[in-house]
Amino acid sequence: MRYHVTLPSGREIPVDVTHLPDGQLEVSxxxxxxxxxxxxQGASLHVRLDGRGVDLWLGGAPPDVDVAASGxxxxxxxxxxRARHLRSARSAGAVLGxxxxxxxxxxxxxxxxxxxxxxVLAGAPLVVVEAMKMENELGAARGGVVKKIYVTPGAAVESGARLVEVG
Structure with a gap:
């Protein structure tokens, strides 16, 4: 599974973790x-990456995790x-123009x-899209009149597909 780790400096680091059948981890x-x-176990861990070890203490809950390492x-x-996609989907939907x-x-x-x-009012639900086995209700970014509906129930949509236009 891919994770995005954002440090206090704002630097984002992509981390891929795969759980192998023998219980080991494959990390990139x-x-x-x-x-x-x-x-x-729990919040206290010892992590060894490429032979270099560090003791970690983790607190809080994702997405904001408190970390203590090396003093x-x-x-x-x-x-x-997945969480990133769901957060995006739960927002008002992607809005172009x-x-x-x-x-x-x-x-x-x-x-x-x-x-x-x-x-419709801003935030009003417009369409429900099932993605990643979750139902995602997409809403209007602003109030107005529904000008055009581009989809019907059952339609498969790609990322970026037009759903509804509010004017």
Missing amino acids: VEGRPLAADVSG RRFTARVESE EGLVTSPMPGRVLKVLVREGDE
Whole structure:
């Protein structure tokens, strides 16, 4: 699974973690594979990457994780690729230009909740898209009248596909 780790400096580091059948981890940081070994339990862990070990204490809950390592304390934002997509989908939907709501990820349209000509308020739900086995309700970024509906229930949509236009 891919994670995005954002450090206090704002630097974002992509980390890929694969759990192997033998219980080991396969880790890749910024595309570079590393030999990984993690031991410990709960919030106290010993992590060894490519032979270099560090004791970690982790607190809080994702996405904001408190970290203590090598005498330093900081908060890192840790988001899985899936959580990032879901956060994006739960927002008002991707908006292009004036009121065009697009799909933030590939999926299938479950419901269209409005009709052309309906008046909607900002944040009003417009369409439900199933993506990554989750139902994501996409809403209007601004109020207005539904000008055009581009999809029907059951339609497969790609990331960026036009869903509804509000004017």
